[in-house]
Amino acid sequence: MKKNSKLGLSDKMSDIILLVIIIALMIIIAYPLYYVLVASVSNPYDVYAGKTFLLPSDFSLKGYKAVFSDPSLYTGYINSIKYTIIGTIFSVTMLYLTAYPLAQRDLPGRKYISLFFIITMYFGGGLIPTYLIVKDTGLIGNMWSLFIPGGVSVANMILVRNYFETSIPHELIEAAQIDGCDKLKVFLKIVIPLSMPIMSVMVVFSMVAYWNDWFTALIYLPKPEMAPLPLVLRNILIKSSASATQASTISGGYAELNKLTEMIKFASIVVAAAPMLIIYPFVQKYFEKGMMAGAVKG
């Protein structure tokens, strides 16, 4: 780097170098996703022959039709939507219930209660002891096992708490208190409405976490009809097995089935990844702000 500055690289030259680096990185990140998208609407034989590097070949939406007509994938999709909605409401509620009281500087015992939560970030019971208590409380095979045991996200709680402490104007709260509002009313009427930037980030974080989670379901939900989408995808993407229902409905024999299995692979990747990839850009502008409020400790 020192050499460059001695050479007296002009700003224009540096601009071009930076531009090249960034565009190269954009291609590296985006291309694999683009490739899957193109492959999902192409003939799989052409994909594996290397004919779809840039554009689809033999365009068809058969893969997508197959994804949505496959009963296990369809159930998985519905399950994932259900888990994501309920889980997000639950998690964000828990965040607010925890973050607001702990943002009160005059709350007796605030330090100890914070510590009570923070310890769980660094030390835990581990897989089996947690599994045993989930079992003892009767949550195995119950949807709520996905939400309750991990329901209080301490890292996110700290971000929200710091946001409350640093980004809500004190004058506003004091004015409300002079008008006779107690803390709960301040919470409902001032803090919640003013916390939309951080709330939207937390909603997206929660949605992404629940939409993408499969490990919790793998352990706690043994029934296949309760499996969320990623877990159903495991059979298709990782184990590479076609479902029995497809095998029975295909008339063209093994080759045709094989072709359909490959199409389903690409289409199901798109179907599983697309919702979150469409949502996050809407709150992207809040990411940095929210992270910063959390990083600069209050």
Added chain:
Amino acid sequence: MKKRIKANWQMYLLLLIPVVITFIYKYIPMYGIQIAFRDFKASRGITGSEWVGLQWFEKFFSSPNCMRMIKNTFLLSAFTLLWSFPIPIIVSLCLNQLRFLKLRKLAQTIFYAPHFISTMVICGMIKIFLSPSGGLLNLLMGTQIDFLTEASAFRTIYIVSEVWQHAGWGCIIYLATLATVDTSLYEAAKVDGASVWQRIVNIDIPALLPMAILNLIMSAGALMNIGFEKVWLLQTDLNKAASDVISVYVYEQGIEHAKYSYSTAVGLFNTVINLILLIIVNRIATKHSDVDFV
């Protein structure tokens, strides 16, 4: 004091449910760790099961793959850290100096994208891209190598995909830090005739340093904490020499074979090592810099 507690009763009420949930699902399992020292039988409960001392730990240390697992766990996370720590810093420095603001926004959107995809989907993509018959990588190289059966390729696959997925997201915290740099510094540097590289070296890097150190410390504290999901999904019988890690073993022994006590003991061993690393690193950090955490 009593008055203040009374005045805050609503706040305690709000905290009630989260505290109860945390107590039941985080603290009771900590108490349950003692089954690592007992021969747990479901019918006799945690405290009713027979005390066996360090039997399970001895069993683990004398198992044939013990050293391999410890080594793999450590190497996989150490090599991952080696790449995933510096790359977001370098990328943020470049992004921050990029003057085309619209392109910068677009680049950020693209860089963040893979972070929002499930590990399951990422591993599905890895399998497809690395497939020996018609996978993208083999097509580009003109070969037919089955990478996932090669133990020597496992770490590279893991690290490359990890960096591809999360390095962009890792930039956020650095970009946020760089956004707080006083713009008058840049202007003064420009007046003095400093080039972009001089601005990066003299203004940006010093601004990032505390956050970078903090990040490094946090990751170093989690050096034995390799995630279960991706390794488990990418593991094949043939790449086990490199992919056999502790977290996968804990899962297999505990959930698949229902060896509750043994699995808990292995998991506890891993947790304790992590905790020791975290404490050591924290000590060093508070001694040598002004950053403080925990």
